[in-house]
Amino acid sequence: MRVVDVNELYSPTGGGVRTYIDRKFGIMADLGHELVVIAPGKRDEVEERPGGGRIHWVRSPLLPLDTNYRQFSRVRTIRSLLDAIDPDVVEVCAPWAGALAVRNWHGRALKVYFAHNDNLAAYPRRWLHPLVSAERVERVFHFYTRWMHNMLAPFDAFVTNGPTLARDFTRRGFDAVPMPLGIEEGYFSPDHRDERLREALLAQCGLPRDGLLLLGLGRHHSEKRWPMVIDAIDAAGADIPVGMVMLGDGPARASVEARIKGSPHIRLFRPVYDRHRLASIIASCDALVHGSSDEPFGLVAHEALASGLPLIVPDRGGCAEIADPLFAETYRAGDARACADAIRRLHARERTILRAAARHAAARVRTGHDHARELMAHYAALLERRRALAA
Known part of the structure; x- marks a missing residue:
């Protein structure tokens, strides 16, 4: 055809x-x-x-x-x-x-x-x-x-x-x-998790090895609501050791850079185009956090789940479609306080059980x-x- x-x-x-x-x-x-x-x-x-x-x-x-x-x-x-x-x-x-x-x-x-x-x-x-x-x-x-x-x-x-x-x-x-x-086949897998890489990323965020390492992945655009996510991490960080590594670029990059200057535990990096390296970074984090409630499909959430990552996503949009409570926390879309509460809830869960549930779901992600x-x-x-x- x-x-x-x-x-x-x-x-x-x-x-x-x-x-x-x-x-x-x-x-x-x-x-x-x-x-x-x-x-x-x-x-x-x-x-x-x-x-x-x-x-x-x-x-x-x-x-x-x-x-x-x-x-x-x-x-x-x-x-x-x-x-x-x-x-x-x-x-x-x-x-x-x-x-x-x-x-x-x-x-x-x-x-x-x-x-x-x-x-x-x-x-x-x-x-x-x-x-x-x-x-x-x-x-x-x-x-x-x-x-x-x-x-x-x-x-x-x-x-x-x-x-x-x-x-x-x-x-x-x-x-x-x-x-x-x-998702693209042959790249994303929980098997790419690298504990040494995770500890290095946590250190770059100024956090100890028992900190919660979140991943922010996607374009810097107003529809992604990164300022809301950053506010939520700052709020949750007052109570728990949480940080975020952000991978991405886009028209709102300057405003995102300005917003994280006062955030001690958030680090911004350019996109990683080496798929194997990207797959290793994703699998080595502790959870994906996402802000856009207007994602029609939510490809990054699917890639994260295929890498064995738990999810913190809005309760509306494509990412919410795969947010099973066994491995995900959802929050009211656009609400930084609700997002911060979701981060705290995920931090309080038993990580071994949480990751096992995500790993089980990884095998069923659509290709x-x-x-x-x-x-x-x-x-x-x-x-x-x-x-x-x-x-």
Whole structure:
């Protein structure tokens, strides 16, 4: 099967969508399929990917609000590329110019909207919380939902990257089918835990070996709510020996750096791109702490759990989907005091039992191959249904 992803969220300096697509190239080739991505770039060019697949970069302007990304401006170019590639399935993941190009394209492919995020949750719902309820935001911005329904009316299917988004979009009247993502295979495991590395990280945080070493992993962006997490650790640190190592970068890095200057037990590091080194760091911490309640899937939580790490996560969003009380503590989203209480609760638990529960769950974490197999089977069933109806 040849799948074309017209992806307005793909960028060399992007976050979760870039990671997902980069891994998917190899996985699709492994399964006998072909993935082609059409993405906005600096110039028109084609980039071949090792092992199969390619990216058609379409010259596009920068996105003013986040210069890590660009926005399509040449709809005809996208349609011409689709004509030339002739896919079996064409996906879009944002309801903007890319979706418009696919909406009005008259090729033979199955048209699929693949939701990687929810703009209502990521922006107005997050900006207005806690002043305005989520239900009120949905009512006020119903015009956007109506517009999106109209934009996607000619599409054949709607899938999401997990059950959290599926529920939100189903409530808005979309026939959304969850296709949960999965982690990269061969890297993350509890077996990578290194006690000497753990002690070295605790020492960098100014803590003894019996301290609680938390991991903060992810982009420095307002939606991740790092200031709230930092406040929670500072508050919990008044009662227990707790620290955090943060790995990440992004547009809010300067404000994150400024915020942790007064925090004696928090250390900020650049992203670690060596996957084996990253897997060792993750497995050597005592728990993952996460602040974003708007994660549609929560890839970092899945990677942490696959590494045998207990979780401290909000009670809403993709991370909450896997937060079993056997190995996780949840807290009221956006509430630093509640997060601090969750940290204290986890610290009070028997660590041997807690880690054993997380280690048991690690073996069941979904992989990228699991996701791709299920997604391709779904597409194959939709194509077969279309052929049967046409016969």
